[in-house]
Amino acid sequence: DVKVTQSSRYLVKRTGEKVFLECVQDMDHENMFWYRQDPGLGLRLIYFSYDVKMKEKGDIPEGYSVSREKKERFSLILESASTNQTSMYLCASSLTGVGYGYTFGSGTRLTVV
Amino acid sequence: AQSVTQPDIHITVSEGASLELRCNYSYGATPYLFWYVQSPGQGLQLLLKYFSGDTLVQGIKGFEAEFKRSQSSFNLRKPSVHWSDAAEYFCAVGPTDSWGKLQFGAGTQVVVTP
Numbered sequence: 001d002v003k004v005t006q007s008s009r010y011l012v013k014r015t016g017e018k019v020f021l022e023c024v025q026d027m028d029h030e031n032m033f034w035y036r037q038d039p040g041l042g043l044r045l046i047y048f049s050y051d052v053k054m055k056e057k058g059d060i061p062e063g064y065s066v067s068r069e070k071k072e073r074f075s076l077i078l079e080s081a082s083t084n085q086t087s088m089y090l091c092a093s094s095l096t097g098v099g100y101g102y103t104f105g106s107g108t109r110l111t112v113v
Numbered sequence: 114a115q116s117v118t119q120p121d122i123h124i125t126v127s128e129g130a131s132l133e134l135r136c137n138y139s140y141g142a143t144p145y146l147f148w149y150v151q152s153p154g155q156g157l158q159l160l161l162k163y164f165s166g167d168t169l170v171q172g173i174k175g176f177e178a179e180f181k182r183s184q185s186s187f188n189l190r191k192p193s194v195h196w197s198d199a200a201e202y203f204c205a206v207g208p209t210d211s212w213g214k215l216q217f218g219a220g221t222q223v224v225v226t227p
Contacts, residue, residue, distance in 0.1 A: 004156075031213045040122070042219035043203065050213070090156055098207030099145050099164055102215060104156035 003027075004105040006091050012111045019078040021108050023091030029103070030096045032074035034058075034066065037088040037107070049074055050096070081112045115140050117206050119218035126194050127226050134189040134221050136204030146187040147205040147215065148178055157203060163187065174198070199225040 007022035023032065031050050035043040035058075045058030047066040055066050063085060067075045074093075078085055088109050092102040116139045126132050138144065145164055149157040161172025168180040178189045187204060204218040 040219070043217040045214075048214065092157075094213050096213055098209065098211040098213050098215065099162075100213065101145075101147050101159050101162055101205075102157075104149075104158070106156045107154070109154075 004091055004093050004103050006089075006105040006108050008108050009106065010109050010111075012113060013078075013081050015082060015112055017078075017081045017112075019081045019110070019112075021076040021078075021089055021091075021110070023074045023076070023093075023105055024072055025074075025093040025103070026072065027093060027095075027103065028071065029093035030071075031094045032068065033092045033094075033102065034064075034074065034076045035090045035092065036060070037090055043090065046076065078110075081110075083112050086110060086112045115206075115208070115216065117204055117216050117218040119202075119204055119221050121221045122219070123222045123224070125224045125226060128196055129193050132189075132191045132194045132198070132223065134202050134204075134223070136187045136189065136218060138185050138187065138204075138206045140185075140206060140208060142209065143180075143182060144206040144208050146178075146180060147207075148172065148176070148187075148189045149203045149205060149217075150174075151201045151203065151220075153200070160189070160202075194223075194225055196225050196227075199223055 004025045033048045034046045049055045049068045065077045091105040118137045147162045148160040205215045207215040
């Protein structure tokens with residue numbers, strides 16, 4: 001079964017820490033995405049990547065960066081975690097072409113204290 | 114501006130009753146349309162999608178959706194809900210000339226009562 005795997009289901013980090021969220025897909029998908037999900041706000045796109053080493057800002061990139069050194073792996077980095085980054089983070093991947101839709105990981109619930 | 118609207122934030126339905134979730138979009142041309150479901154603590158799972166052709170689309174878990182061009186709507190339905198249908202449902206759209214970026218609605222939370 002094809003998968004998008006997020007390395008952690010739950011994370012608790014301290015304010016100011018550098019945080020890495022990892023996402024791996026085994027479907028040879030070109031596109032990968034990071035979203036954050038907050039109650040009442042739905043899914044908001046943080047960053048996406050359409051190829052190795054390529055990245056584009058989404059709607060809310062401030063305070064985040066990403067890395068895609070290999071096709072299957074897309075990392076989200078919180079340079080200096082803050083409490084307002086407490087959220088559910090969802091990774092997704094897709095083939096090129098909007099008609100394919102996305103495959104999502106199970107999410108990482110991040111709490112910054 | 115392009116937009117996706119799910120007018121209902123929260124819906125409560127009795128087990129065995131029918132369910133309809135609304136989705137309206139504003140795009141220059143008919144986009145690709147999707148419905149996803151998110152069970153508590155999980156990622157999103159694709160229920161169904163529409164590209165063209167028959168405007169009534171069948172999906173998994175007994176769901177169907179109807180595309181109505183004149184109303185710019187893509188409403189999700191299920192004739193008889195089960196307790197396991199309690200979840201959050203997201204409508205998503207993507208323009209046909211896009212390489213793959215989808216826009217999601219804010220979601221509708223469905224509660225199923227006994």
